[in-house]
Amino acid sequence: MTARTPIREVTLILPMAPDMEIVASQAASALAGFVGMSADRVDEVRMAVVEACINAFEHSHAVERRVDITFRLFGDSAGPERLEIRVHDRGVGFAPERVEVPRLEEKLRGDRKRGWGLKIIQGLMDEVEILSGSQGTTVVMSKSR
Amino acid sequence: MTEALKLTIDRRDGLAVIYTEGYINNQGGEEIARAAYELVDGGYRRLLLNLTGTKIINSIGISILIEIIEKMLEVEGKLMFCALTPTIEKTFHIMGLAQYAAIYPDEESAVAQGAAT
Numbered sequence: 001m002t003a004r005t006p007i008r009e010v011t012l013i014l015p016m017a018p019d020m021e022i023v024a025s026q027a028a029s030a031l032a033g034f035v036g037m038s039a040d041r042v043d044e045v046r047m048a049v050v051e052a053c054i055n056a057f058e059h060s061h062a063v064e065r066r067v068d069i070t071f072r073l074f075g076d077s078a079g080p081e082r083l084e085i086r087v088h089d090r091g092v093g094f095a096p097e098r099v100e101v102p103r104l105e106e107k108l109r110g111d112r113k114r115g116w117g118l119k120i121i122q123g124l125m126d127e128v129e130i131l132s133g134s135q136g137t138t139v140v141m142s143k144s145r
Numbered sequence: 146m147t148e149a150l151k152l153t154i155d156r157r158d159g160l161a162v163i164y165t166e167g168y169i170n171n172q173g174g175e176e177i178a179r180a181a182y183e184l185v186d187g188g189y190r191r192l193l194l195n196l197t198g199t200k201i202i203n204s205i206g207i208s209i210l211i212e213i214i215e216k217m218l219e220v221e222g223k224l225m226f227c228a229l230t231p232t233i234e235k236t237f238h239i240m241g242l243a244q245y246a247a248i249y250p251d252e253e254s255a256v257a258q259g260a261a262t
Contacts, residue, residue, distance in 0.1 A: 019147050022168065025201070043200075043232040050203050104241035108215050113208035116240055120204055123239035124232070 006072035007080060014053070016065040016089075021053035024069050028085060031071045035080045036145045044124040045083065045143055051117040052087035052139045060091025060137060084142040093137055096130040150176050151198075154184070160191045160259070162252065166198030173202075174209030181213045181224075190222035193255050197228040207240065214245050223247070227255040 012027050014020045028049040032042040049069070056067045068088045073080040102115045122128045125141040132138070150173030151166040161184045163177060181192055194210075196202075210224075217224045227249040229237065237243055249255035 019170075021203070022147050022201075040231045043230060044235070047201065047203075047232050047236065050201065054203055054205065102240075104211070104244065107208075107211055108218070108245070113211045114205060116204040116207065120236055120239055124235070 004074055007075050008073040010071045012069040014067050016057045021050045024053050025050045032083050035083045048121045048124045048141055051120050055117040056089040060089035062089045062091035064090045082142055082144045086138050086140050088138040090136040093132040093134055152176055152180055161189045162193045162195055164195045169199055169202040169206035171205040174206035178209050178213055185220055193225045195227050195252050200230055202233055225255050225259045227252050
């Protein structure tokens with residue numbers, strides 16, 4: 001991710017509770033719109049945030065049942081041009097390189113149909129980075145206007 | 146919070162259309178699966194999911210749609226989708242769903258082309 005100073009930063013703290021991903025997605029939509037993204041790109045950001053939240057809710061095994069979501073707007077004097085979103089949980093962490101890339105042919109034959117979140121996020125966002133360790137996991141994703 | 150997914154089913158000759166309205170999450174996906182399996186048990190082999198009223202879906206909901214695709218393959222039937230938002234359609238392509246379930250821009254083309262294949 002590009003290291004620059006954001007021109008605006010918004011933090012949202014949400015409990016890991018049913019439908020809280022929708023609350024996060026509404027904030028993401030508003031900020032993506034503020035950056036000036038097209039409606040379709042706003043929608044892609046919204047869906048990626050839903051997936052990142054669901055991953056945290058379902059797989060973090062965090063004792064502290066909350067996610068911290070930080071939205072950072074980057075740009076210049078002409079206005080914002082890129083939105084970066086960090087979805088952080090305080091769970092047990094995981095090794096991203098060990099996550100199997102899901103394949104539909106195998107999912108159709110197998111019992112476990114789930115496990116698509118990261119693939120969807122990577123497909124919808126411009127850049128995605130997973131930072132994970134014993135202190136938790138942060139999904140860092142960004143998309144430009 | 147979010148309202149439960151609403152379904153409307155239109156049973157036609159050889160084709161059933163399931164209209165969705167709302168968020169397709171795990172509960173929403175289960176609702177669709179329940180309706181789809183009832184239709185299959187009732188003899189329908191062509192199902193069309195019209196997602197005009199759905200603007201957001203999550204991967205848990207989609208994984209349940211994959212179960213329906215699997216079921217339709219088992220009974221040599223066909224699941225089709227129409228009226229997806231561009232993001233939902235893109236997501237289905239990312240996951241490879243389009244290889245197993247035809248996607249049409251609208252119901253008219255789904256009925257016309259889906260019936261012919």
